[in-house]
Amino acid sequence: MDPQQPSSTTIRRPHEPYDNQEQHVRADRDASPAREDRMSTPIDGRTLRRSRNRDAVINALLELVREGKLNPGAAQIAERAGVSHRSVFRYFDDLNDLVRTAIRQDFLEAEPLIEIASMGEGTLDERAANLAQARVALYERVNGTALLARMRSNSLPDIADERVTVAMFYREQIRQQFADELDKSPQAARESIIDACLVLTSFDSFDIHRRTLGHDNDSIVASWATSLVALLSN
Structure with missing residues (x-):
């Protein structure tokens, strides 16, 4: 989760x-x-x-x-x-x-890590790295609990609802962090780009990098930052 x-x-x-x-x-x-x-x-x-x-x-x-x-x-x-x-x-x-x-x-205690430093400021490379670093730090902090929540969300609808709520919050963060690039994108593609950024930097993605690919946190940050720039540069 x-x-x-x-x-x-x-x-x-x-x-x-x-x-x-x-x-x-x-x-x-x-x-x-x-x-x-x-x-x-x-x-x-x-x-x-x-x-x-x-x-x-x-x-x-x-x-x-x-x-x-x-x-x-x-x-x-x-x-x-x-x-x-x-x-x-x-x-x-x-x-x-x-x-x-x-x-x-556990998520309430980790809530300060949800924030992204200097939201919307800096070059595209800097903003991509900032978002990637913030997400990885958050996921590292709540790794076990996030796995538990993902596993139990099918049987606990209120936990599933909360996952949706936070995903919508993350989408708005992405919209603000990359407003300059999104404003230049065709309107029809804008929401799809935000969705792609959301999935790219999700906990599921973090879990695949860590447990399937064996990547450390620095490698995940580098991969996400590079991919975000590629997505938003077109």
Whole structure:
């Protein structure tokens, strides 16, 4: 999957330690300010522990994925996180919920890498190299998660939708980065050229270069920059 800029879809938050009804009962019973002070510490500690364990489960999945284990089971995730097997399903509805959350968190953390320095500035060669370098840096950062997202997008439609969203964002970046050249192209060909640039610098292309052709990142940047210039010079 091309690294996705997380959509505005709301991620389910963990439940509070006590449901609303129980909180009201406790509030009525423990109205004394002194009692409230004494009770606040264990409640806060329980909430903090739950939050830390939930983060540990997310990070465990991400670690396993980065190691190439794209379909770990709940037991494997729990062992890596240092929590019980049942805890995984206390924090998440199911493994799909965990996968969604982990993918979005990782892409959100990598979001600054989506930006292209000096957008639209410089010679064609410089702009092509800048875009190629930015994409390769991003794909290197989210490589494992992008593979997971691509693999799971058929069964998780919201992840598939987010891939489309980010692809459209990338198209607009290409349009801005190479506006001078695109403006000189026949209007009928303009969108096709943008699509070709998008596919050329996609995560799928990166993955072929890395795993099929055995290219390192510098070679990928050079190949993409050369190809972009060739596409946009005609």
